[in-house]
Amino acid sequence: MEKMFNNISKMKGYALELQKNMTCRPAISPKVGGKGEYQKALYLEGELNKIKFDELFHVDAPDDTAEGNIRPNIIAKYYGQDKSKTLWLMAHMDVVAAGDLSLWKTNPFELTLDKDKDTIYGRGVEDNQQAVVAAILTAKTIAESGKRPPINLGIMLLSDEEEGNEYGLEYLLKERPDIFGKDDLFIIQDCGDPEGREIEIAEKSTLWFKFTVTGKQCHASIPNLGRNAAEAAANLAVRLTEGLRNKFNKQDPLFSPDVSTFELTKKEANVPIVNIIPGTDVFYMDCRIFPCYSKEEVMEEIEKIADTVENDFKVKVTFEKVMNISSKATPQDSPLVKAYAEAVRAVNKVEPKIIGVGGGTFAADIRNLGLPAVVGSKIYSNPHGPNERTRLSFVLDDVKLIVYVLTHLK
Template sequence: MAIDRVRSFVDEREVVTLTQRLVQIPSVYRPGEADGNEQRVARFVEDELRQMGLTVYYEEVVPGRPNVIAFYDSGRPGKTLLFEGHTDVVTEGDTRKWSYDPFGAAISGGRIYGRGSCDTKGNLAAAICAVKAIQRSEEPFYGKILLCIPCDEEGEMLGIRHFIQRGWANGVDGAIICEPEENQICITQKGAIRAYLRTFGKMAHGAMPLTGINPNTRMARAIVALDELERKEKERLGEHPMLGWPSITPTILQAPVRGEAQINVVPDQCMTTLDIRTVPGQDHEVLKGQIEEILAVLSREDDNFKAELEIIVERPWTQTSQEEPVVRAVADSYRAITGKEPIYNGVPGSTDGTYLHLAGVPIITTGAGDRHIPHHADEYVDIDQLVETTQLYARSALAFLSE
């Protein structure tokens, strides 16, 4: 096919250099610090895209935290394909745990090392360089390529939510979420419910606990009951072939919630955070109702049991058919580039794609990088795989926009 030639216009040195330059601009969100946000890297990307001749928009979501949006328009009416890759990265943590400068973008053994090299500045560079390859190839296509480069994917996903609220997702026919998935084609991802669970008691002397009400023992009962609910959901649903098991995980456990903890004082309140991950077949409203019913049952069994569930954030699971044009375009391109059958998989966490899915955009997630490497010390991306990703993005765009 004519579009196969676009891979020859992918420049390995260009992909590597752009990845390095992105990694070398720290973009860990640190409130109050001049460089503690995504602004510097967003300005760099904005300049890069303008030099390519794209139509570029720079939108501040909150102070110091911008989205960059760019269009490459064929000049012919047709569909719109979105590439999405975020600018923020997680903390580097203790730099003594690193063998390389977290923001040095060192190359060693065919890999680029640094925070964000895998998640997801390498894949952001691949998307930009894929557009460059399409430009150089002069291969005709229909419609538009839209680059969405948002802030805050690692936090509350403010960037992609702002992008959608501003109407940029309207009319998008398919989206490729640029995340590290070893170039596997991820067509489903877990949902998430994050919540505070609080139990309330009455302070008392540890030597005379019956003069108070212990919220810790009440919390223990709730956690045991939630563990049983998780067991029943696993038994009901089985292990999802791409996403694994659903889970209900207490993470933080704190008592007292305020004030100093003392070994001889019964606290007045206990709090745990719940990180709930859902899979297809689970209804979030039903699940939240089951948790509320657990608390109601415990309250009926114990007049002193008082609890409160507060949902912090909620994102549903997503699932995209293999017959969706965007999935077929990526799968066909993977075959053409590698000579192998694509591996279909799922994202164990959630991505900005969740919100695009809610906005009615068919999504797939794929990109370079070992999915287990993000957020680790000595994060890296393999250069060979990153080049393959750039070729995959470029050919997929042409395949999707070929008619």
């Protein structure tokens, strides 16, 4: 172990090289105007080829809108002494867009190394390139150790996580369910804290709604001739946010934040000019609800609130679910959680904290297969924002932690 940990400490330069080469290949979904993961995957496969895996293959999803006409998914395995089960490290290659460029202090798609020689800035360095780096460094460490681990080490580098997994994990589950063995275990480093203390074992259910408010378009100087869909939609958004938060207000300290969340998010453009009263207005809400509430209950409440707006503003309100994921939890006493907690104490030198979160990682799908998954890593937890950053030393600790788990799994 000590020898392996020593080797890991020497990998900072390689971690930086990997991060640099990923950051300049922005893998943004074609759904939001990007080219997809093709270039990034090509680069990563070249790096994976340098490691003596026993299996290395693709399960690419066809997608005409993406560069290369595919959304790549790369799978690699290094066999253990017991080949019947695998500890999988799952990471996603895609990143979200940079957002408002004026808020960035550096070019988001050109990695910047801080003068402390440890902090790095760039879109994706935390979400989820750190996990990609951790997976590659772990495999390199194990393969170069000259010893077979107790069980297989597997790596999945997947596409399309930020936009719903259709071409990534969901495609893999549909096309190659045989990859997921009945005794397999999963570490997903897509959530975490700077001390590496948190072990995420449960996620809230994710519900995304699209609301369409239809009124009547007219000139803004004669509003009496129309029905203002934007005004009705604004009122609907406020009533929904307040109404849902008040109705579904249970607290649970396992989760952070400790309540179900209901957030107004995306808005579609309505009219192109200021002097038109919009006849249609479309907005979205992101809801993360505790497993104790059903989506039917939430939809019933939405229906009631929508009725009040229809009555008050004489408009029509329709809504639909655009995302609906419910998730089981991984039991706290599962061997994976125990080994991970032990690793947190040994490597990060802190007392582990078992938590639930708002959701949105691969873990939901894995847990719904009845397989154990833990989510954790040493990160600042600043995904999707401007000036996304992490530390190279964080990923080295993550690698040590995974190696510890792999060699201590019973």
